[in-house]
Amino acid sequence: MADQRLQTVVVTGIGLVTGLGGTRESTWAALKDGGNALRRLDGLVPEGVLPWAGAPWFDDGGIAPECGGDPALSLLLRSAHEALTDAGLGRRTPDGPPSYDPERVATLAGLSKGCLQSLARRRRDNDWISAAAAGSRWPDHYWPNAGALAISRSADLRGPCLAPVAACATGLVAALQAADLIRRGACDIALAGAGDASLDPLVLGAFQKMGVLARGDGAPSRALRPWDRRRSGFLVGEGAAVLVLERADHARERGAVPYVEFAGGAFGADGYHETSQNPDPSGLADLIARALVRARTEPSEIDLANVHGTATPSNDPLECRALRLALGAHAENVSCTANKSQIGHLLGAAGAAELAIACLSVRDGIVPPTLNLDDPDPACDLDATPHVGRRRSIRAALKLSIGFGGHLAAAVVRRIDGESRAR
Numbered sequence: 001m002a003d004q005r006l007q008t009v010v011v012t013g014i015g016l017v018t019g020l021g022g023t024r025e026s027t028w029a030a031l032k033d034g035g036n037a038l039r040r041l042d043g044l045v046p047e048g049v050l051p052w053a054g055a056p057w058f059d060d061g062g063i064a065p066e067c068g069g070d071p072a073l074s075l076l077l078r079s080a081h082e083a084l085t086d087a088g089l090g091r092r093t094p095d096g097p098p099s100y101d102p103e104r105v106a107t108l109a110g111l112s113k114g115c116l117q118s119l120a121r122r123r124r125d126n127d128w129i130s131a132a133a134a135g136s137r138w139p140d141h142y143w144p145n146a147g148a149l150a151i152s153r154s155a156d157l158r159g160p161c162l163a164p165v166a167a168c169a170t171g172l173v174a175a176l177q178a179a180d181l182i183r184r185g186a187c188d189i190a191l192a193g194a195g196d197a198s199l200d201p202l203v204l205g206a207f208q209k210m211g212v213l214a215r216g217d218g219a220p221s222r223a224l225r226p227w228d229r230r231r232s233g234f235l236v237g238e239g240a241a242v243l244v245l246e247r248a249d250h251a252r253e254r255g256a257v258p259y260v261e262f263a264g265g266a267f268g269a270d271g272y273h274e275t276s277q278n279p280d281p282s283g284l285a286d287l288i289a290r291a292l293v294r295a296r297t298e299p300s301e302i303d304l305a306n307v308h309g310t311a312t313p314s315n316d317p318l319e320c321r322a323l324r325l326a327l328g329a330h331a332e333n334v335s336c337t338a339n340k341s342q343i344g345h346l347l348g349a350a351g352a353a354e355l356a357i358a359c360l361s362v363r364d365g366i367v368p369p370t371l372n373l374d375d376p377d378p379a380c381d382l383d384a385t386p387h388v389g390r391r392r393s394i395r396a397a398l399k400l401s402i403g404f405g406g407h408l409a410a411a412v413v414r415r416i417d418g419e420s421r422a423r
Helices: 024-032 071-086 116-124 128-133 146-154 170-184 201-210 248-253 282-294 315-333 347-364
Strands: 009-017 105-110 189-196 239-247 260-269 302-306 335-337 396-403 407-414
Touching (some): 009 024, 009 347, 071 189, 071 239, 260 396, 282 315, 282 396
Antiparallel strands (some): 009 239, 009 260, 189 239
């Protein structure tokens, strides 16, 4: 077998659920057309405490019964099933041999905070005592690994089953670890992603206390303003994304057509503070540089940067300065996009959802817009694609994720000329 370090990894399936749409293509259509899922959530928290919140789950099918009533788990399973079908890896039938070995398919899926709403509901209903009296077991869908277990069980996948937890970088870290497993020869295919449903008063109140939520002084659709001089923070959204990563020669053997090459990346930590980011951009710039080296990509090949873009005072200029340090003079030629302005901050699922969007951007040659960028901050002086998306040829896209606690991740996806699927 060829050296596993040189194995090419491709993306052959994508599942995506956001406030803009319940499927990959419905989300993508709304996103590139400038859609906005952010709206008021009346009644979730006491009036005057938190007047704004993010995009609720786009619910056109209800919560799957096997998810124990938890929306985060249901979102994740829904996106996983879409990704499996998209990649041609649906449930095996006894009528013929499968095109893949289930022992060689890994699952890496994070829930970041576990099934938070199920736990909160049981707490509010004071259901602990009655459950204990009945001798009820602790439901396995409460654990942070519930998503990975649910996906592997539902699709009968028997390869490595892992549940990364890296705050808001969870989804991107899952994809990076999945690619590493494939390159090491531990599996041929890996499902990687994350889901999050954190529209809970406890979470929103904590974020408000930290001062990272957008001010509620206007329309919800205008509140989240990445890279804008008047930005004041993010709004919480809900959603999930799962990507099917696969060894390129394995995909060709079974006739799968990839979206992009998952060229590589890097993850690390800034070791600075529990919730505050290191204002020195050199650490993030070094991470980007390592990601480019591991992806065998020159800075001059990056045409798109899908940034973390939380619209907090510290995050946006940090990313912009880090991109300038890492990409040099070529940074002036890069189109940036901040998807949170349209779908909200999906927290643990943000990295996976925005990675999926980066893959679709490369596929179609479209840079989605950054909404509400009316008055650009001079400290954020790169092209952020304000208001309206644009067409451009994208050879390679860089995705950045930054999580509370100092989690850092960067990944590069590349166009596969002549082979990748067209819209």
